[in-house]
Amino acid sequence: MITALAGLVDxxxxxxxxxxxVVLHDLSKMPNSIVAISGHLTSRNIGDPATEALLRAxxxxxxxxxIGYESTSPEGRALRSSTILIxxxxxPFAALCTNTDVSVWQGVHDMTAAILHGGPWPGETPAPQIPRHQDPPRDIKQVAAGLMREAIDQVGVPVSLMRKDHKLRVVDELRRRGFFLLKDSIEATANRLKVSRFTVYNYLNELEERGDADTDDSGKSA
Known part of the structure; x- marks a missing residue:
């Protein structure tokens, strides 16, 4: 089936x-899930990773x-994107994704609005920022760095000031986002949180035990 879908990409x-x-993802190969791609809009190739958002979902x-959500290219151009699950x-075993550069049409829209409605001429005011969480990563290291940055930002405490509970929350967020599916994720977490690999494994075990306890409690209350 993947082979047949790959034949539709071009x-x-x-x-x-x-x-x-057009990009085809084989979900069984996550995180490096791209198995077919036609076009160079996001500078990706076969074997490159999924976006952080797709990996997290x-x-x-x-x-x-x-269908038709906003995203951006690595260079910051506005894209209109769609993700279709197969x-x-x-x-789901595959995702067929399309990206179209709409930056030129955005400029035409802004100029038309300025002429028809007396709005600011394009370039006079900053353009609204398109959320960048959909940016296609260039490689797996970029995926890992982005996930780590978002997890630490979510906790809201500098690493140098973190206590154990803060670091547990970071690890939990990373786990939820699929970070530990990535190669060398334990070592990367240990280095970033300034703890040992053994400590990271302990954090994961503790979080897993908490999850099991929550499941048991839910069963009893039902």
Whole structure:
């Protein structure tokens, strides 16, 4: 089935208007899930990783088809993107994604608005920032760095001031986002949190035990 879907990537790309890209992800190969790609909009290749958002949704079991959402290229150009899940009897096994550069059309829209409605001329005011959490990562190290940064920001305490409970929250957030699916994730976490690898394993065990305890408690209350 993946092979058949891969055969659709290039024809689909040729059917899109403007500067576009089509990417096929094999979800069984997460995080390095790209198995076919046509176009160079995000400078990615076969074997490169999924976006942080796709990886997180896969880890959390919240993946869904999304059509026409905003994202950005690595260079900051505005993109219009869609993610289509392909499922079988066992659930999603692939994701077919399209990206189209709409930065030129955004400029035309802004200029038209300025002419018709007397708004600011393009360039006179800062353009609204498009959320960058969908930016396609260039490699797996970029994925890891982004996930680590977001987890630490979520806790809101500098690493130098963190106590054990803060570091546990960071590890829990990383686990939730699928960070520990990545190669060398334990060592990277230990280095960033200034603890030993053994301590990171202890944190993961403690979090797993807490989860089991919560499940047991839920069963009793039911």
């Amino acid at each position: 024809p689909l790309k040729r059917s899109l208007i403007g500067s576009s890209e 896969w880890r959390e079991g919240t993946m869904q088809t999304r 499922e079988d009897a066992d659930g």
